[in-house]
Amino acid sequence: MPLPETILVKYTEEEAEYLSVRPLVRQEFRSAELVDMVVQVAGKDLARVQKILSAGTIVFHSFRYWWPGFEADPGPLSEILKKYPDPDPQRPFHAEDCNEVILRSGGSLAVAGSPPRHSLRLRREEANKRRLLRSRTVWDILMNLAREAPSYREYSYSLRGDIYALALDPEQVARLARDAAQAAPRALRADLAVLPAMSQIVFICPRVASQGRKDSI
Numbered sequence: 001m002p003l004p005e006t007i008l009v010k011y012t013e014e015e016a017e018y019l020s021v022r023p024l025v026r027q028e029f030r031s032a033e034l035v036d037m038v039v040q041v042a043g044k045d046l047a048r049v050q051k052i053l054s055a056g057t058i059v060f061h062s063f064r065y066w067w068p069g070f071e072a073d074p075g076p077l078s079e080i081l082k083k084y085p086d087p088d089p090q091r092p093f094h095a096e097d098c099n100e101v102i103l104r105s106g107g108s109l110a111v112a113g114s115p116p117r118h119s120l121r122l123r124r125e126e127a128n129k130r131r132l133l134r135s136r137t138v139w140d141i142l143m144n145l146a147r148e149a150p151s152y153r154e155y156s157y158s159l160r161g162d163i164y165a166l167a168l169d170p171e172q173v174a175r176l177a178r179d180a181a182q183a184a185p186r187a188l189r190a191d192l193a194v195l196p197a198m199s200q201i202v203f204i205c206p207r208v209a210s211q212g213r214k215d216s217i
Contacts, residue, residue, distance in 0.1 A: 003031040003076045011065040034067065035080050040158040044084045046074060053077075085207045087155040093164045095143045097205040099124045100159075103198040118197045131185045138188060141179045142201070145172065150203055161206040168199055 006028045013022040029037075035049065037060050042048045049072070052058055056069030105118040128139040150164035168176070177195035184192055 003035075003072055003080075004070060006030055007034050007067045007070075009034065009065055009067045011063045014059055014062050014064045029067075031076075032080055035077065037065070039081070039084060043157055044081045044086075046078060046081060049077065049081065050074070084157065085155050088162065089152045091152060091162055093146060093150050093152070093203065093205070095146050097208060098143070098146070098203045099161075099206060100204040101127075101142050102202040102204070103195065104200050104202065105194075105197045106199060118194050120191060120194055120198070122191075126188065129185050129188070131183055134183050136179075136183050138180050138184050138192070141176065141183060145176065145201060146203060150201070153202075155207070156204070159204050161204045164203040164205065166201050166203070168201060173198055 007030075008026060009029045010024055010026050012024045034053070038049050038052050038058060041058055041060055042052055053072045054069045057064065057066050059065075100121065100123045103120045103122070122138070122142070124139055127142065128137045130137050145166060145168070146164075148166055150166035153163040153165050155161070156163050173196060176198075177192070180192050180195060181189065
């Protein structure tokens, strides 16, 4: 039996510990759109995705979504899920594939789990802007850290890329904060003030398809 062609979904901003007074929005989702949202939260595990579709609710990007729960046929659902990449621990890190980094303080190197005390996300296009009279950009400095061979962690369906992580020792952190402050253009300097508190760096590398294009999912 095919999945429903469209599903009426209601959502509102999630508010903790008290009754939400945020407006309730209604929107029709195609089956693949709803499954994509579930995969970003729960991964591509068939049984887990089926369970969430049947329960009819999920929290995604600080919004709670509801829909009439339904039993998803494993055949059509598997056809959607197989379009998503699988983790590949043997996949080597290539700096040219990296388009974003997340600097984090404390905790383990795992992306999931308890949130860090501080974090800073930097995209390549913003970190690669050159300060006047400086030969290096902040992005150059971050990619130089990758020479320490970051370890593969997972494929993130929410970040849509392979995740590599590297622990930073105090000497590396001090050098990073100093060099980045010297290289950063004015618009970026305030964001970099948290660098001395960081202890790890996460590299996000969108999966490159065999024909040379970034994966669309």
